[in-house]
Amino acid sequence: MPENVTFHFDVDGENFTSAGEASVMVKKKLRQLGLPPEVIRRVSIAMYEGEINMVIHADGGDADVTVTDDEVIIVLSDRGPGIPDVGLAMQEGYSTARDNIRSLGFGAGMGLPNMKKYTDSMEIETEIGVGTKITMTVKL
């Protein structure tokens, strides 16, 4: 690929029913670029979990995806409440999702663990009352 390809999405926190739209769009675009199916799957899972987290916990945010020669970089930024205890949030099964969210099938406490599991690197920058920025990479 001669130059990096970038995509930007506004993740709408108001519209819960369209959650996942950005991930579906990214998947489509990565397919058009001809990336390997396993890479597309890993990016799709990580991106979807991050997108859902932004909708559930942070009233939306920004998603930026960059495809370089050797990796896909996903940056998710929100202006939500921040994560008080990242170590706890990273534990499988731990969730602070409300009951109405759980009734939709979310809140398994697998969001952040899945993001880590399906990417090659994940960095969380979070500040209480300011927001959270998560940077993930998937190697090609």
Next chain:
Amino acid sequence: MKTETAVEKLGLREIVPGASAEYDGVYAGDFLSRAMSRVTEGDLWVTIMSNVNVIAVASLTDAAAVILAESVEMAPDVVETARAKGVAVYSSDKTVYEICVALGEIEP
């Protein structure tokens, strides 16, 4: 396995057509994050969840079809979304367990 065989054997009702002629495996579960990481391309996904987020997960995982157990209803706007995204959906009055047992009896 042939999707047609599963549809016939289980008496599945077609909500949204377009399932692959063949399926590779089966996943049963309702938590979306679990399904997201466990459903692989070509799988049938058996669930009692029928909201629009199920369609997003089925689309992202390239599931062969979603099978709604216990005759749970899918809202018309969700059916439209499934159709637009090319996600096949079937319905059954059987429980998740009964569906899985019946699918397990189909010879590969």
